[in-house]
Amino acid sequence: MTDSYERRLRWLVRLTLIGTLFTAVVMLVGAWTRLVDAGLGCPDWPGCYGKLLVPDSDHATLRHPDVPLEPFKAWVEMAHRYIASLLGLVVISVVAMGWPLRQRSGYPWRLSLTLLVVIILQGAFGAFTVTLQLWPQVVTLHLLGGLSVLLLFFWVHLRLRRARKKSITEPRLANAWWGIAACLLVVQLALGGWVTSNYAGIACQGFPTCNGQWWPELDVSEGFHFTQTVGPNYLHGQLHADARTAIHVVHRLGALMLGVGLVALWLRYRHWQNVAKPLAIVVSLYMLQAILGVANILLWLPLWLALLHTAGAIALSVGLVWAWWCWRYNEAGACSKNSNPFYRNVIAD
Numbered sequence: 001m002t003d004s005y006e007r008r009l010r011w012l013v014r015l016t017l018i019g020t021l022f023t024a025v026v027m028l029v030g031a032w033t034r035l036v037d038a039g040l041g042c043p044d045w046p047g048c049y050g051k052l053l054v055p056d057s058d059h060a061t062l063r064h065p066d067v068p069l070e071p072f073k074a075w076v077e078m079a080h081r082y083i084a085s086l087l088g089l090v091v092i093s094v095v096a097m098g099w100p101l102r103q104r105s106g107y108p109w110r111l112s113l114t115l116l117v118v119i120i121l122q123g124a125f126g127a128f129t130v131t132l133q134l135w136p137q138v139v140t141l142h143l144l145g146g147l148s149v150l151l152l153f154f155w156v157h158l159r160l161r162r163a164r165k166k167s168i169t170e171p172r173l174a175n176a177w178w179g180i181a182a183c184l185l186v187v188q189l190a191l192g193g194w195v196t197s198n199y200a201g202i203a204c205q206g207f208p209t210c211n212g213q214w215w216p217e218l219d220v221s222e223g224f225h226f227t228q229t230v231g232p233n234y235l236h237g238q239l240h241a242d243a244r245t246a247i248h249v250v251h252r253l254g255a256l257m258l259g260v261g262l263v264a265l266w267l268r269y270r271h272w273q274n275v276a277k278p279l280a281i282v283v284s285l286y287m288l289q290a291i292l293g294v295a296n297i298l299l300w301l302p303l304w305l306a307l308l309h310t311a312g313a314i315a316l317s318v319g320l321v322w323a324w325w326c327w328r329y330n331e332a333g334a335c336s337k338n339s340n341p342f343y344r345n346v347i348a349d
Contacts, residue, residue, distance in 0.1 A: 005104070006164070008097060008100070008101060009164050011097065012160050013161055015097070018090065019090045019091065019153045019157075023150040023153055024311075026080070026083050026084050026087050027310065027314060028310060028314075030080055030146065031306070031307055032076070032307060035306050035307070036073065036076060037073065037235060037236070038072075038073035038074075039077065039134050039139075040077075040133060041072075041075075042054075042130065043067040044063075044130070044131075048074050049064055049069065049074075053078070054071060054075050056069075057069050088120075091116055094115070094156070095115075107160075107163055108155075111152065111155065112156055115153060118152060122142070122146060122148075122149055125141055125145050126142060132230055134235055136194065139197035140190060140194050141193075143192075143196075144186075144189060144190060144193060147189060147317055150317070154318055154321060154322075155321065158322075169329055172328050172329075177264075177268050177269075178265070178324055178327070180261055181261045182320070182324075184257055184258045184262075185258060185316070185317065187254060188257075189313060189317065191251045192251060194247055194251075195247055195248060198223075198239055198243075199237035200223075200251075202300055204245060204248045204249065210245065219240070220246045222240070223239065223243035223250075225243075255293065258286065259286055265279060266282070279323050281323075286316060289315075292312050296309055322335075
């Protein structure tokens, strides 16, 4: 029984790592879909003009005469749906394989069920993204949902590794330092989603100024009016220039606040041997992400650079979760320069 348990755990560790990486791929394909304006390449859901494969122009015209078929965009949209469906199967596989282990001490069964619920909700948001014609609220929640799936997959993976090692280290309770950093990151990710869903990425030209001014004309109330009407087609956005500028400027300010929060967190724990290395990586990822953001502005948002910026947000999120794991569970061997498995950090918080 023990050998069977260990073997199943080993496969689940591998599967959840694959799921984490695959979720990142799905998110990048989703970003690519949005950036090439293919989010409404198929006007219906789950099929495309009523078909599981992209149909010919004649069928598309009969099905949706008001939405001409653009084959490239339709295939991009369907490719995103196909791989998202595969990701759902990976989640179901994790739950199915974990079913016999659900009563085992230390097995993250409830967390696995949470992952299943979140992936189902994420699929619903994918449907609403199409049926509500890229309504910014839904698009932003869809992005945050994808990150939630990614981080839940990663957390399940870490929990399974901990179960394999039979670690008995008591987890630390959360504190204000980590809570503030996490809140700043979530807010900044939401702002990034709001920027992209309202097509405000190049609302500001130039850096560090915006359109030649340190404080340009802003319409904050309209830019952050979260009850926009359902109905219009939001492809390319509906907001006027000052509202988009407001969104962009607030995103820049959010990035600055996040940087301050992450550096403060690193300064607080820079002498902790099991946390200093992960937090240094997080700060480095933040700096790289900031550089990519500035480059996107100066180079007018080229596709490849916009995708790198999305990848940077993914890496930064995973990095902070990893750092928190190292602090919470005191994982010295994997998280510090000291690889001694018997090392234990005894510094009290």
